[in-house]
Amino acid sequence: MDLNLKGKVAIVTGAGGGGIGTSVSYELASEGAIVVANDIDRPWADRVAKQLNSQGSKAIATYADVTSFNECQAMVSKALAEFSRVDILVTIPAYMGYGSFAHTSMDDHHRVVDVTFWGTLNAIKAVLKPMLAQRSGSIVCMGSDSARMAPPGESMYAASKAAIMTFATCLAKEVGSSGVRINVVNAALVSTPGQEGMAGGFAHNYPLGRFPEPKEVAEAIAFLASDRAAMITGQSLSVNSGRL
Numbered sequence: 516m517d518l519n520l521k522g523k524v525a526i527v528t529g530a531g532g533g534g535i536g537t538s539v540s541y542e543l544a545s546e547g548a549i550v551v552a553n554d555i556d557r558p559w560a561d562r563v564a565k566q567l568n569s570q571g572s573k574a575i576a577t578y579a580d581v582t583s584f585n586e587c588q589a590m591v592s593k594a595l596a597e598f599s600r601v602d603i604l605v606t607i608p609a610y611m612g613y614g615s616f617a618h619t620s621m622d623d624h625h626r627v628v629d630v631t632f633w634g635t636l637n638a639i640k641a642v643l644k645p646m647l648a649q650r651s652g653s654i655v656c657m658g659s660d661s662a663r664m665a666p667p668g669e670s671m672y673a674a675s676k677a678a679i680m681t682f683a684t685c686l687a688k689e690v691g692s693s694g695v696r697i698n699v700v701n702a703a704l705v706s707t708p709g710q711e712g713m714a715g716g717f718a719h720n721y722p723l724g725r726f727p728e729p730k731e732v733a734e735a736i737a738f739l740a741s742d743r744a745a746m747i748t749g750q751s752l753s754v755n756s757g758r759l
C-alpha cells in the first residue's frame with residue numbers, strides 16, 4: 516500500500532539507537548516523508564539523518580532532550596524554519612528503570628516518568644499549536660503492552676505507558692475536529708539492540724512464534740501516521756506477535 520507520505524514533514528523523537536525509532540525514521544523516509552531525526556544522542560541523530568540523505572531522502576538532525584519542553588519547542592521551531600510545517604510526530608523515548616517499587620529510589624521513579632510520560636507530552640505540546648494552525652497532523656506515540664500486562668518490576672514504566680494511552684484518547688477528542696489525530700502503538704518484546712539477551716528465550720510464548728522486528732512495528736506506526744488511517748484516532752494497537 517502506498518502510504519502517500521511524499522513531502523510530509525515527520526519529527527521522530529528517539530530516532531537513534533538502532534531500534535524502533537531508527538526503523539520508523541527509515542520507514543517514513545522510504546514512503547517519501549522528510550524526516551527530522553531527533554535524539555539526545557547527537558552522533559546517532561547525525562548518523563540517521565546522514566544515512567537518509569545519502570540514500571536520496573531528505574532529513575535533518577535535531578538533539579532535543581524530550582524531558583525539556585523548551586528543547587522540544589526548539590526542535591519544532593527548527594523543523595518549521597527548515598520546512599514550514601510539521602505533519603507527523605512519532606514519540607519514541609522511554610526509560611524503564613526496572614526494579615521493585617519499594618526498593619527503587621525516588622530519583623529513579625521520577626526519571627521513568629520524566630522520560631516516558633513527560634518526554635511524550637512535551638513533544639506533543641510543542642507540535643500541537645502548529646498542527647492546529649494548519650488544521651492537520653498525525654501523532655503516533657510508542658507505548659508498551661506492559662501498560663496492560665502490568666508485570667512486576669515495571670510499575671512506574673507500565674503506569675507511564677498506560678497514562679499515555681489515556682492521554683491519547685482524551686486528546687484525540689479535543690483535537691479531532693481540528694484535523695489532528697493521535698494514536699498509540701504498543702509492543703511486548705521487539706528484537707531491538709537493547710533486547711538482544713532476550714532473543715529466542717521466550718519466543719515460544721508468542722503465538723506467531725517470534726518477536727516482531729523493529730521494522731514491523733515501524734510499518735504499523737507509518738500506517739497510523741499516514742492519511743490511510745484518516746478515520747483512526749484515539750486508538751491503541753499492539754504489534755506483539757499475538758502475545759496479549
Ligand SMILES: NC(=O)c1ccc[n+]([C@@H]2O[C@H](COP(=O)([O-])OP(=O)(O)OC[C@H]3O[C@@H](n4cnc5c(N)ncnc54)[C@H](O)[C@@H]3O)[C@@H](O)[C@H]2O)c1
Binds near residue numbers: 530532555579634705
Ligand atoms: N524494545 C522493546 O522490546 C520494546 C517493547 C515494548 C515497547 N518498547 C518501546 O519502544 C520505544 C523504543 O524502544 P527501543 O528499545 O527501540 O529504543 P531505546 O529505548 O533504546 O531508545 C530509543 C532512542 O531514544 C533516545 N532517547 C532516550 N532518552 C531520550 C531523551 N530524553 N530525549 C531524546 N532522546 C532520548 C535514545 O538515545 C535512543 O537512541 C520505547 O518507548 C519503549 O518503551 C520497546
